[in-house]
Amino acid sequence: MGSTADTYAVLKELLKGSGAEVLMPDSEGYEESIVRWSEHCIKKAHAVVKVSNADDISKTLKFVKEHKIPFVVKGGGHSTSGSSSIDDGLVIDLSKLRKVSVDTEAKTIKAEGGTIWEDVDIEAAKYGLATVGGTVNHTGVGGLTLGGGYGYLTGKYGLTIDNLLSVDIVLASGELVTASATSYPDLFWAIRGAGQNFGVATSFTFQAHPQPNPVYAGPLIFLPEKLPQIVHLANKFHTQNDGNQAISVAFSCPPPSNAPVILVQLFYNGPEEEAKLFYKDFLDLGPVANMASMMPYEKLNTLLNHAAGFDGRKQFGGGAFKLPLNPIFVQAIHGDFVDFVNAREQMGQSMMIFEIVPYEKMREAGNEEMAFSNRGDYYNVATIFKWFDPKLDDEVREFSRGLLSRASQAAGITPDEKVRSAEGVGIYGNYANTDAAATEIYGNNAKKLEELKHKYDPENLFSRGLRLVPKAKVVVN
Template sequence: MGSASVDIYEELKAQLKDSKTEVLLPGDGQPYEESIKRWSEHCEKRAACVVKPTSPDAITTTLHFVRKHKISFVVRGGGHSTSGSNSILDSLVIDLSLMRGVTVDADTQTIRVEGGALWVDVDEEAAKYGLAIVGGTVNHTGVGGLTLGGGYGYLTGRYGLAIDNLLKVEIVLASGEQVVASETEYADLFWAMRGAGQNFGVVTAFTFRAWPQENPVFAGPLIFLPEKLVKVVEFMNAFHEKTDGDQVMILAIACPPPARAPVALTMLFHNGTLEEGQAFFKDLIDVGPVANMTGMMPYSALNAAMNQGQDHGGRRMFGGGAYKLPLEPSSVQKLFDEFIGFSTQERKNMQDSLLIFETIPYKKVIEVPNEKMAFANRGEYYNLATMIKWYEPEDDDTVREFSRGLLKKASQAAGVVADEKVRAAEGVGVYGNYVNPDVPASEVYGSNAKKLTELKHKYDPDNLFDGDTRLVPRPIVVVN
């Protein structure tokens, strides 16, 4: 499959004219230019056509069109992927951004979310009913991308992953058929959707289990100078032992504005009162931060607390690894020095980069076996990530090489062994939403990779959706 002449998209426009679907071409000015923007500039590509459907029927029509004309395409949800899988050059984008509806059923405590919704849409609507669902930590990310890859959030320690609270998905398959997948309908497809869903179709709606969340929460950042790093790590080691699942501690090595000086930045969360939160984190607060911005806030505002510095613009790349606690403070100090040394090189202008230790309690996560769903990152460890931001295309390869090398060192230093037997027993040790498509299937899906390949051939035998070339061992150009 490949690209097509611009004229052929007039045929698609005609087919969709009665569906309220927008069909944008490069000559359509600002609406088109806005449609190809992405969170990361290195993922921005000039598509030949951007289709913005408002219904599953419009998506079915579009899939029939791309199959008939052998046109490559991708699907865009929130536009946050840094792998480039949500953009394409000279071909077609199915952009779900007009499908952002959120419907709350307070009686059943369930929430139906359309495929193009952002977490801010969900957080704000759910709050009207005193409810919340497990979501991300930055609210302008898409619900679809985070959920289909697993979904860690502030409520994970209490309720598990987003996919653990997913009740069903409404999906348009490669054939154009519209189906509902759940534990009782298309159960094998539902198994695949929870962890590898980008490979099987276009999800037009998710239905989640919601949880009561009427009270505000204790949350916010503490910022420490580098000389306090050892004490911060010592508290993180203690956090691992004392959390009851209602707390989160995120440690980021960064050079935030305005000073652009190296710091250890922590983001704290306690699902409870001010007094409880301050008591739980007292030993960390007593270390002496240079800035303490913790306090009470509505849960609906929590996922916006880390938005600063995560706005659109610049080139970005995520990389993923894992770590176990307790950590040796001297090992973290070495990682701190190496990361800061790389990100503060004047020529490269990478001061907005982060090395992130996500201490999100995993007890609830590992209650679900890795074979229960396609997602295979359940183990007694935490996620580690790099989020590197840069501006010059000539630095792309340098960034990628540095990120991989640092994460490998970090995972080894933190006691996570990249051994197949360990991965099979304890989880793969890498979060699929943080890795690029060239990472082997065994490293992302572990022993689930074989079953996923079989299901791929069942539900998408022609590989129309190619969000993950690991599942089909042959050259493909279609990307989702």
């Protein structure tokens, strides 16, 4: 093989006239193209290919196989594992694929592979519709969907993948296929939870739901002294919601004062009067700030954007917890979080979030019905650490893992429960690191996924996400 420049000149010629762009380090727009949500995921790729259609992707995949070039796929660029960036190879960038179309008769939404949730929310709202999407609207539709997808509407309609009707996907072979319940059903099973291992999704078709009215949502901010009462009310919420509500309880030490606060994010899909009556106990508890109000649904997924900007280094982590929680336990976890964050510079925007999104609807599907294996009688707990000093990378990662392990085990999720398919694994794949074992994320589904990986990607071309090694061939003499 010749020089890097010569190699990618061949690719440029191959894609000529298609609308695709092949950017190299000296190209205009290259630096912008390698920006990621987390600064520690910014890597100097040899080339970034901004594809414009499925044929571009197919040709690029054949090219990287022929020239043995490592590659990644970039949608929204939100992964904190670095799975959408690379130093020594090529990025297939889907950012040109941003079209969203709505079928008002069928009540479906079709979103191209490079869309972000803002694209979907705004277009669907024009027709009084919505689907289950991410709570930060600059998150990529593809990444969230392929890993499962929780949102404010999960309590009513299940996960994003429960509302996924079909996926157009370019396989490792370069073939474009449509996976659905009736077309490539085994692939469709795998895509819903482990999709990043099987190809490049060029579009998603979702079931939409009527959402013509505004919702009541926003954060209440409390001083830490109110944490025991907040835990008590969260325990009460667990028994009283009907799927049209969701809350999150978060720890943070926001700048400029870096003083610890407790944030309670409210959501109520209904009129303001009903919402305020439902959340009366929280509202009467005495928040130092109340920013909850009525708003259009498409604004809902912007509420956390200010805390999820593109500056700084970031690390996702995930675990699970059951309600009721013990207030003493939560105070202890809060104390450890605050001590760690305040002992280090510029970490005040970090958060630990107990996500209390009703799960009865999502549990109507069993963990064996698709690759996703995190359905159970529990909720997700997440850490989102943010810092600026690269020297803290390893320290933050280890602390996050330890904190989440303590939170999960002390809150009732034991290692034995994690391997029980009926209960779920207790780790949301989109919060996991790529070094997690397949059984940690997929539980009893890992074996079937290995077999399907061998069927659809026997050379393990898509190897940069969660490690799902293809099952070895058995040679019979």
